[in-house]
Amino acid sequence: MAASILASMPGASTGSVVLTDPLNFWGGKRMKPRQDTNAEPVFEPATGRVLCQMVPCGSQEVDEAVESARGAYLKWRELSGTERARVMLEAARIIRERRDNIAKLEVINNGKSITEALADIDISWQCVEYYAGLTGALAGEHIQLPGGNFAYTRRTPLGVCVGIGAWNYPFQVAAWKSAPALACGNAMVFKPSPLTPVTVVLAEIYREAGVPDGLFCVVQGGETGALLCRHPTVAKVSFTGSVPTGKKVMEMSAGGVKQVTLELGGKSPLLIFKDCDLENAVKGALMANFLTQGQVCCNGTRVYVQREILPQFLEEVVKRTKAIPVGDPLLDGTRMGALISRAHLDKVLGFITQAQKQGAAVLCGGQPLVPADPKLKGGYFMSPCVLDNCTDDMTCVKEEIFGPVMAVMAFDSEEEAIRRANDTTFGLASGVFTSRDVSRAHRVAASLEAGTCYINNYNISPVEVPFGGYKHSGFGRENGRATMEYYSQLKAVVVELGDVDSLF
Numbered sequence: 001m002a003a004s005i006l007a008s009m010p011g012a013s014t015g016s017v018v019l020t021d022p023l024n025f026w027g028g029k030r031m032k033p034r035q036d037t038n039a040e041p042v043f044e045p046a047t048g049r050v051l052c053q054m055v056p057c058g059s060q061e062v063d064e065a066v067e068s069a070r071g072a073y074l075k076w077r078e079l080s081g082t083e084r085a086r087v088m089l090e091a092a093r094i095i096r097e098r099r100d101n102i103a104k105l106e107v108i109n110n111g112k113s114i115t116e117a118l119a120d121i122d123i124s125w126q127c128v129e130y131y132a133g134l135t136g137a138l139a140g141e142h143i144q145l146p147g148g149n150f151a152y153t154r155r156t157p158l159g160v161c162v163g164i165g166a167w168n169y170p171f172q173v174a175a176w177k178s179a180p181a182l183a184c185g186n187a188m189v190f191k192p193s194p195l196t197p198v199t200v201v202l203a204e205i206y207r208e209a210g211v212p213d214g215l216f217c218v219v220q221g222g223e224t225g226a227l228l229c230r231h232p233t234v235a236k237v238s239f240t241g242s243v244p245t246g247k248k249v250m251e252m253s254a255g256g257v258k259q260v261t262l263e264l265g266g267k268s269p270l271l272i273f274k275d276c277d278l279e280n281a282v283k284g285a286l287m288a289n290f291l292t293q294g295q296v297c298c299n300g301t302r303v304y305v306q307r308e309i310l311p312q313f314l315e316e317v318v319k320r321t322k323a324i325p326v327g328d329p330l331l332d333g334t335r336m337g338a339l340i341s342r343a344h345l346d347k348v349l350g351f352i353t354q355a356q357k358q359g360a361a362v363l364c365g366g367q368p369l370v371p372a373d374p375k376l377k378g379g380y381f382m383s384p385c386v387l388d389n390c391t392d393d394m395t396c397v398k399e400e401i402f403g404p405v406m407a408v409m410a411f412d413s414e415e416e417a418i419r420r421a422n423d424t425t426f427g428l429a430s431g432v433f434t435s436r437d438v439s440r441a442h443r444v445a446a447s448l449e450a451g452t453c454y455i456n457n458y459n460i461s462p463v464e465v466p467f468g469g470y471k472h473s474g475f476g477r478e479n480g481r482a483t484m485e486y487y488s489q490l491k492a493v494v495v496e497l498g499d500v501d502s503l504f
């Protein structure tokens with residue numbers, strides 16, 4: 001059925017799509033909600049129009065989805081890695097083949113530019129392909145023991161895993177969670193953000209690729225996530241979202257001693273030293289702040305610039321920020337689309353007002369924006385913003401804004417920059433631009449308290465590289481070989497070849 005939604009995408013334009021198919025998926029097919037009295041409208045961010053209705057799943061529906069996943073898991077775990085890889089490679093191929101249509105649907109649901117959405121879908125199929133490649137390599141070890149005895153370890157799946165996603169990278173988050181989960185032999189029940197429920201198309205792609213019915217299920221809702229975290233059949237919860245919700249997920253999962261991966265928010269620092277290539281540093285700062293309308297967990301929103309180059313940096317960054325084309329996200333030339341919701345837009349604008357009250361200077365942007373195209377007049381657009389005169393104690397520097405707002409501050413010494421960069425409860429990402437001093441680049445990278453440090457770039461995310469946080473930004477990893485450990489468990493088998501040497 002999603003095939004039909006995707007098939008209708010080539011002719012789709014902003015403001016033209018309405019989705020009516022059910023958004024739940026288990027047992028190998030889309031499932032209608034049991035009742036729809038509590039349906040919530042889902043809006044197209046670029047127009048403010050209703051795109052579809054999202055009906056939260058109740059406990060009976062969650063039970064059905066989890067049971068369906070459990071049944072599929074019992075079949076899937078019996079396959080060899082190579083057999084699983086074959087199915088996953090087919091899923092990767094289908095995603096790649098339909099990338100244009102999936103990206104278009106993503107733009108209509110999320111508001112980001114088509115250029116970015118295409119890159120997100122490419123990263124998604126690459127992720128499925130990458131984990132397909134690792135599944136055949138899952139292996140234990142043989143351990144020699146005294147007297148010819150031995151032990152061996154098996155890396156086994158966990159069972160039914162839950163994925164809970166945020167709205168900023170809907171399809172990619174689902175791929176980042178499901179690919180390693182399935183590669184390790186698990187099933188997954190995925191709950192997208194209620195703001196971006198159309199991620200359900202991934203379930204149909206896995207189904208078409210040949211996974212057992214139920215292996216990747218989708219349930220809808222917000223608090224539905226709590227039902228999943230407390231469900232006795234669920235073995236693991238991988239959560240992407242804010243720190244406050246992440247804490248709740250951890251508490252609820254603790255009740256059932258479930259494994260947890262938390263991919264949470266950030267307020268990442270970007271350090272720009274005076275010996276950098278300024279052109280690259282400016283481009284890096286824009287990449288660090290304005291992808292997906294600034295709604296990116298790992299954005300480098302605290303930009304520390306060495307005092308000597310601050311004036312040139314600000315001049316160039318402001319010039320380029322003012323030139324970012326904001327508008328219809330489905331147009332090729334657009335580089336910034338709409339924020340996710342009216343409420344979120346108001347929240348971001350509120351942060352800017354507060355920053356001004358606390359003494360920050362708006363160098364550009366920070367205003368609601370109404371594009372000339374009349375169909376976009378109800379959309380949630382704003383102009384990207386650069387803040388100067390910021391200090392470390394301001395709210396705009398301490399809290400995650402999750403919008404296109406860059407806060408710039410001067411620093412004098414390396415030691416000072418590192419100390420200020422680390423003075424935060426977050427620890428998701430960080431960056432450093434310094435061209436000539438290789439040892440400084442690695443010294444600073446080693447000192448920054450964050451799960452990722454970009455040197456002379458920002459916000460690139462190869463699937464081979466593990467991604468995740470330090471401190472309140474979470475734990476566990478996505479992408480990279482490390483993630484196989486987070487979706488599997490070790491069994492040790494100890495073999496006695498002689499008689500039992502009993503103490504009794």
Ligand SMILES: NC(=O)c1ccc[n+]([C@@H]2O[C@H](COP(=O)([O-])OP(=O)(O)OC[C@H]3O[C@@H](n4cnc5c(N)ncnc54)[C@H](O)[C@@H]3O)[C@@H](O)[C@H]2O)c1
Pocket residue numbers: 164165166167168169191192193194221222223224225226229240241242243244245246248249262263264265266296297298400402428468469474
């Ligand atoms: N570290 C990462 O990889 C990463 C990636 C993307 C987004 N994020 C973070 O996500 C946040 C923005 O996303 P958001 O607004 O969707 O976050 P959120 O915490 O509001 O919601 C995240 C998910 O949790 C669900 N949820 C809500 N209440 C729940 C409950 N009681 N139990 C279980 N699940 C529940 C939501 O429906 C949604 O699916 C930002 O803080 C951002 O930094 C982190």
Ligand SMILES: C[N+](C)(C)CCCC=O
Pocket residue numbers: 168169291295296297298459460461
């Ligand atoms: C692909 N990026 C840009 C690294 C974003 C990862 C997901 C965070 O919100």
